[in-house]
Amino acid sequence: MRKFLSHYGVIFVLVLLCAYYSFATLNQQHPADANTGRKLASFVIQQMPNANVLIAVRDSDDDRVFAEAIRQSLGGASIQPVGIVAGEPRDIVVELRRMGDAGTKLDAIVTHHASAQWTVLGEARLKELANEYPSLANVQVLKPSSYTWPTFLTRGNLLSIGNQVAVTAIIAIAMTMVIITAGIDLSVGSLMALSGVLAAWTIHRIVGEGDPSMMTLTAACFTAILLSAVIGLLTGVMVTAFDIPAFIVTLAVMRIARGLAYKVADGPSPIAIESEAFHSLSAGNLLGIPNPVLLMVALYVLAYILMSHTALGRYIYAVGGNPEAARLSGVPVKRVLLFVYAICGALAGLGGVMEASLFSVGNPNSGVGYELQIIAAVVVGGTSLMGGKGKVIGTLIGALILAVISNGMYLTKVDSYTQMIVFGTLILIAVLLDQLKTRRWKP
C-alpha cells in the first residue's frame, strides 16, 4: 500500500484537485442547445398559444441552432415568430423599433441566458421602449431555466484543458526519457519556435501567398520536425562524444535555436500561414475530441509501450540508473542517449508545428519558458532528476495536474501573482516528495 501510494500518489492528487475545483466552481449553468430550444418552444406553445414571439440570439453558429430549433418547434404548432434576430444588442433594438413603428403587438421575446443578461432585454430598457411604442407594452422575456453544475466539469472547459495540456504533455514524453537518463533538455522551447517558423517559412517559399496544398503542408511540417530532430541529435552528440553536461549543451542550443528562429522569420514578427487545412490540424476534432488531444493520447500509448515493453525502454532506465554498469552489461549507452535527445528534438518540433497550426502563424517568440513548464510536469509526475526512475504516464498526470491547477485558478479568480507562487511551491513539494521517497524506501 505504501509503495502503491508512493508510485501513484500523483493520481490521487489529480483526482482530489478535480474534485476540489468541481466543488469550487459549482455554479449556475445556462443551456442553449437545440434540445433546450425545443423545450422552450413547447412551453410557449402550452402557455401562450396565440402569442407574438420574437426570437433573439447572438450571431453565432450555436445560437443559430438554438434559434432554429425554436422556430421549427413553434412552426409545428403553426406559430410563426414575428421576427428572428441573430446579432448584437443593437440589432434587437432596431428590430423592436421596427415592430413598434409598424404597430406589431409583441408578447414575448424568446432567448437564452446570455442574451437575457444584456441590459437591452432588461427591465429598465424594455420599459423605456414600452413608453415609446404602445405595441411593446407587455413584453415578457423567456429563457431556458438554469441548473447547478460545476463550470470546471463542463464539456467546453474539459476540452479546453485538453487543448492546453496537449503540446506540453507531448514534449514532456521525450523530456521524461531524457531526465530518466539523468540528462536535461533546456532547448525545447526555442526548438518549438524554430520549428514553427520553419514550417511557416517553407510554406511561404513553396506557394507564396496562395493556399498551400496538402502535399506542401505535409512536406513543410516534416521538414520542420526533421530539422528539430537533427538539432536534437547534434545535442546528443555533444553530450555523448565530448562528455559536456547536458545542461550546458542545451542551454547553448536554446540560444542558438532562438536566434535561428528570429533569423528565419527575419525579425520578431510572426510569419502568417493562411491555410484552413493547416489550422485544422490543431483546431479540428474527430468525433468531438480535439486533434491535439488524440495525438497526445496516441503518443502516450506508444511511449508507454516503448518504455515498459521493449529492450530500448529498459536500456533508457539502465543508462540513467548506472551508466557504467549499463555499459558493462552490453547496453549501447551512447546510441541510447543519441536516441533520447533526437526524440526530444523531434517532439519539440512537433509541438512547434502544433502551436503554429493553432495560431496560424510561425512565431519566433513562441515557446519562451516552455522548457520549465515541461520539466515541471515531469518532476511533478514523479520522475527523479537523478535519473533511472520515472514513468511517462506519471508525466501525463503531472502535466494534467499543472493544467488543472492553472485552469482552476482562472475559474476561481486567483490573481496571477498568486498563481506564480502556487506553481513554484508545487514544484518544490514535488522535488521534496521525491527526496523523501528516495530516503525512506531506497536507503
Add this chain to the structure above:
Amino acid sequence: MIQNQSRWMWMALLVAALGCSRGSGVDVAVSVNDDNDATTPTAAREGTSGVTSESKGIIGFSALTLTNPFFTIIADHLTEEGAKHGYEVIVDDANRDVKSQSEQIDTYITRGAAAIVINPCDRLSIGPAIKKANDAGIPVFTSDLQCVAEDVKITGHVGTDNFGGGKLAGEAMIEALGEAGGKVLVLHFEQAQSCVLRVGGFKEVIDAYNTEREEEKIEVVAELDGGGLRDEGFKATSAAIQSDPDITGIFAINDPSALGAYAALEQAGKADQVKIVAFDGQIDGKQAIKDGKIYADPIQFPDRMGRITMQNIVKYLNGEDFEQITLIPTELYRKADADKDPELN
C-alpha cells in the same frame, strides 16, 4: 501496479464523461423582466455560488502585463467603472504570452462573460482566440494595442492617438534642442504597432522642420531597438554614444527605455549634453521629468482608456451606438507641469 493505475485513469475519465453528458434534459423556466407578473420566475437564481444575484454579468480583461503600471491603471479603471454599472470585471495577466492570453479568453468563454477586453499580446496570432469568442457570440474590445488579424470581429477599440503623440514628441524635441539642431537617437520598439506610429509622427514633424532650414537641422542618426525596457534602453544607448559621441537628443518610445538611456548617459558623463524626450507619462517618467532627467513626455491616459472601454461595453449591451474606434489624444508634459503635480514629491 499498472492495473491499479489504469483503474484510476478510467475513474477519472468516467467523471469527465459524466461532465460531458449533462447539459441537456432541462426544464424550462421563465424569467419575467417586465412589471407584469404573469408567470412566476422559477428557481433560476437559487443555489448560485459565488456570483451575486445583483451582478449583470462578468467581463474578462486579459492585460498585456500587470508588471507595467500602465496596464494596471487600465485594469483598475475598468473594474471601477464596471462596478458602477453592475458588472464584475475579472482581470488576468497574459504576461505578454499569446498562449496565456488565448487560454484566458477560453476561460472567459467558458464562464459566459458578457464581454471580453484584451490588450493583444500579438496583433496577428491572437486572431484565432478572438475568432473563438466571435463564434461564441461574445463581443471583444481591444484597449491600447490593436489586433490586425483577418476575419476577426473587434467590436470596439480605445487607444492612444500614437501618431499625434509622436508629433508632439517631435515638437518637444525641437523645443528642447533649440536653434542649434543636432543629432538624435531614436530608441524604437518596432514590434509594437503603437511605437511604429509614434516614431512615424515624430519623424514627420522633424522632417517638416528640416525642410524649412538650410543648416542647424535635426538629424536622426540612428534608430535602435530599446525593447521598451530599461536594460535594453541602457544597452542600446551605451552602444550608440560610442558610435555617435556627439548626439544631443534621444527620443525613446516609452519611459522605461528613456530611463535606461539616461543611466547610460550618466555613466558616460554625457547626461547634461543630451536631451531626452520620452512617451507615456507613468509615475517614474513624471518624476524623471521633475528631476530634469527627461525633458518632456506626451502623456497617455490609461485611466480614460479603461473608463471609456467600459462605457462602450455598457452602451453595446444596451443596444446603443458608440464610437467603434476612439483614439485619446496625448498632452505634452514638461517640468513646469511636474512641479505642480501633487502626485510627485
